[in-house]
Amino acid sequence: MALRFLWGVVHTPRGGASAFVLMLVIACALFAPLIAPYGYALQNLPGSNTSPNALHWLGTDEFGRDLLSRIIHGARTSLTVAVTAISISVVVGMTFGAIAGYFGGMFDRVVTAVVDLTWSFPEILIALILIAIIGTGTESIIIAISIAYLAQFTRLTRAQVMALRQETYIEATVNLGAGHFHVIFRHLLPNAITPVIVAGMLAIGDAIILEATLGFFGLGAQPPIPSWGAMMSSGTAQIFIAPWIILFPGAAIALTVISINLFGDALIDALNIRSRLRDV
Amino acid sequence: MQTLTKRAIAGTLLSTTFLVTGLSSALIAQEATMVLPAREVGAPSYDPIRGTKLNVATTLIYDRMVLQDADQSYHGQLATAWETSEDGMTWTFTLRPDVTFHDGEPFNAETIAWWVPQFEGTENAFMTEAIESVEIVDDLTVRFIMKNPDPNLLSNMASSFMGVPSPKAYEELGDQYGVTGAIGTGPFILESYTVGQDTVLVRNEAYSAASALSVNQGPPHLARLTFREIGDDSTAFLEMRTGGVDMLLSVPADFRSMLDNESDVTMVTLPGRELFYMPINTTVAPFDDIRVREATALAVNQAEIVDNLYGGLGAAADTFLNDSLLESNVDDALRISYNPERAQALLDEAGWVVGTNGVRAKDGQALNVKLWTQNGTEFRRITEVIQAQLIAVGINADITVLDPSSINAEYRKGTEHQLAVRSYSWENADILDWFFSSDRIGYPNVSMWDDEPAEEMRILAMTGSRTWDERVANFTAYHEYVLTQFVFAPIYQPVQSFAYSSTTLSVPEQIRSTRVQSQTFLDIDVK
Numbered sequence: 001m002a003l004r005f006l007w008g009v010v011h012t013p014r015g016g017a018s019a020f021v022l023m024l025v026i027a028c029a030l031f032a033p034l035i036a037p038y039g040y041a042l043q044n045l046p047g048s049n050t051s052p053n054a055l056h057w058l059g060t061d062e063f064g065r066d067l068l069s070r071i072i073h074g075a076r077t078s079l080t081v082a083v084t085a086i087s088i089s090v091v092v093g094m095t096f097g098a099i100a101g102y103f104g105g106m107f108d109r110v111v112t113a114v115v116d117l118t119w120s121f122p123e124i125l126i127a128l129i130l131i132a133i134i135g136t137g138t139e140s141i142i143i144a145i146s147i148a149y150l151a152q153f154t155r156l157t158r159a160q161v162m163a164l165r166q167e168t169y170i171e172a173t174v175n176l177g178a179g180h181f182h183v184i185f186r187h188l189l190p191n192a193i194t195p196v197i198v199a200g201m202l203a204i205g206d207a208i209i210l211e212a213t214l215g216f217f218g219l220g221a222q223p224p225i226p227s228w229g230a231m232m233s234s235g236t237a238q239i240f241i242a243p244w245i246i247l248f249p250g251a252a253i254a255l256t257v258i259s260i261n262l263f264g265d266a267l268i269d270a271l272n273i274r275s276r277l278r279d280v
Numbered sequence: 281m282q283t284l285t286k287r288a289i290a291g292t293l294l295s296t297t298f299l300v301t302g303l304s305s306a307l308i309a310q311e312a313t314m315v316l317p318a319r320e321v322g323a324p325s326y327d328p329i330r331g332t333k334l335n336v337a338t339t340l341i342y343d344r345m346v347l348q349d350a351d352q353s354y355h356g357q358l359a360t361a362w363e364t365s366e367d368g369m370t371w372t373f374t375l376r377p378d379v380t381f382h383d384g385e386p387f388n389a390e391t392i393a394w395w396v397p398q399f400e401g402t403e404n405a406f407m408t409e410a411i412e413s414v415e416i417v418d419d420l421t422v423r424f425i426m427k428n429p430d431p432n433l434l435s436n437m438a439s440s441f442m443g444v445p446s447p448k449a450y451e452e453l454g455d456q457y458g459v460t461g462a463i464g465t466g467p468f469i470l471e472s473y474t475v476g477q478d479t480v481l482v483r484n485e486a487y488s489a490a491s492a493l494s495v496n497q498g499p500p501h502l503a504r505l506t507f508r509e510i511g512d513d514s515t516a517f518l519e520m521r522t523g524g525v526d527m528l529l530s531v532p533a534d535f536r537s538m539l540d541n542e543s544d545v546t547m548v549t550l551p552g553r554e555l556f557y558m559p560i561n562t563t564v565a566p567f568d569d570i571r572v573r574e575a576t577a578l579a580v581n582q583a584e585i586v587d588n589l590y591g592g593l594g595a596a597a598d599t600f601l602n603d604s605l606l607e608s609n610v611d612d613a614l615r616i617s618y619n620p621e622r623a624q625a626l627l628d629e630a631g632w633v634v635g636t637n638g639v640r641a642k643d644g645q646a647l648n649v650k651l652w653t654q655n656g657t658e659f660r661r662i663t664e665v666i667q668a669q670l671i672a673v674g675i676n677a678d679i680t681v682l683d684p685s686s687i688n689a690e691y692r693k694g695t696e697h698q699l700a701v702r703s704y705s706w707e708n709a710d711i712l713d714w715f716f717s718s719d720r721i722g723y724p725n726v727s728m729w730d731d732e733p734a735e736e737m738r739i740l741a742m743t744g745s746r747t748w749d750e751r752v753a754n755f756t757a758y759h760e761y762v763l764t765q766f767v768f769a770p771i772y773q774p775v776q777s778f779a780y781s782s783t784t785l786s787v788p789e790q791i792r793s794t795r796v797q798s799q800t801f802l803d804i805d806v807k
Binding site: 063 | 513532660665
């Protein structure tokens, strides 16, 4: 059923093209050591800043490292950080949102207040504050991004659960003696999950940009581990000498994020949930 | 009548326009904007007595007793003459008459008698450590009574840290001195200052204390001088290329050839005074083992860095001092040069065995070390190359990028740091005292080096030398000893390059100092 549905999404021009690019990026992330023609940390100083050629399709960076190999490995960093961070956000956000929406009361008021407070700050600011506290590095930015996006999923789930709670079948389940845990996890969340998952997918695109931004400031993966943002950052110093160092990682970010957004859009249309997402 | 009135109004407007345009262009023409060297970005104050990091603007706000020429000879500024007794136990300085501070206070012998003791208890105390007391001979003559002969006294007096502040302002502002105000006798007056952004100076119209190193003996030609702090090399380069600034006081290596090709930019290269090095914390494992320290230092391929990161400009550093200093002439066998075979052999001997992933291990513990660097293209690059050079001998270095002040703060906190890529710019062998004195363990003795023979040699070099030659010999011996302990890994000695817009500025052809300082700024003019 799900496969048939996805097949339908992929068969739209928008869904198909974006799915192709996403599969390519995911393949790069999964099989980077097998696909990349060179090691991402392999320096060849005499060959630094070489323009694209037959040996190095995308050229080399300031240390003579193969740019294509670093972009392929960079996909791993970007996707790992974005997917892990958003997964944490979705799981924790859904739990908080479901409990707050179902039980209401003091817990709901506290959660809503915290969510509203967090919502009033841009994600980049929250992430920067958190990194200033917990320090730099890949793990730190995963934590920072997951907390920065937590409010979004908590709010979305809470709204879904509050709407679903009024449904007759939920009342019937409660009247039949089902416990709170059973109602939340067997009836409410499965019915609220679709818009959350789609919102999560779209948030992955944003998280990739946030990861790249933090990487650009040198706060993410530390050298020599490649990250698209950090690669762009080192390219700024070379922009007049070797513009490809900044252009290709930039293109990788743009292409991936556009593909995620297009695929997300195709999913939203196929699921017909645009109004449910907009309500939140 | 109407026509006449119209003509009169038009004529008045025209002449007013010309007058205003002429005046404003004259005013604009007397201004210049310069970019500070990246290494000087973030200086937290203009307090020469207590500050540990100053920028070139300090030399424009404050005058010093003497200045040093490019050939390292000394020339009077606030002092017009000086002499020392035969035993080196007294120094007599004759002071320049009619000098006043920017706040109108007079400069005289009393100022010097107040100034010298202010260094006591500060990070810069070593500058005046050899002076027992200051006697006022007359209003314009002071005599330093020495605890011990100090052949380095003039060199200290020429340092940026020896700018003389106004006693009144210094006392009034207390801890805030240098932050909320800075008053000297120099050719420029501090107008505004934002740490990490810019410093604006205006001409001291009453200035008359120029040294013989400047052609201009009066107030500076420039009426207003802005120093911008731009940490990013490409931004600084773009500013220069697009006319946003008139001068880069340091040109990043990447952009030298590009600026050289600009027809309206003149680039000047001077002998370097800076040295990049990697301090090694000798108190934490695995660097408490001298064999690991030596292996680490020998794994650094200095020539590869000079040739590939700097296009052959500059020189490989193989001692802890700049080549221009006599004390750098050590026994060749003690020079620290790339030797990967010996590095590997030393690590083997120390029990660190190469693992399958290329990283060495001992007792199940991988040879992972922390390597700090500061943000900025140059540091990041050198650090990443060193990381690759270390892994080639089996040492896995994890890089952490910090801003310069955070690194110093971490050192002061006593964090268990291991390696870092750093640079210093100093033209005297007493930098060895700064880095390795057991009195300064933590910071600036970041190697945490505390060694009895070294202390004896250091004290002898600092306080036991009666003549300059004796001092050189003592410091050379001390230098040789610390080289054998591998407390640093020397990396690179850059050249100094600065660039200016030849359409807006005229800069003296001969730079009469070891770097661009106040004596040159006095002669810089607009075109």
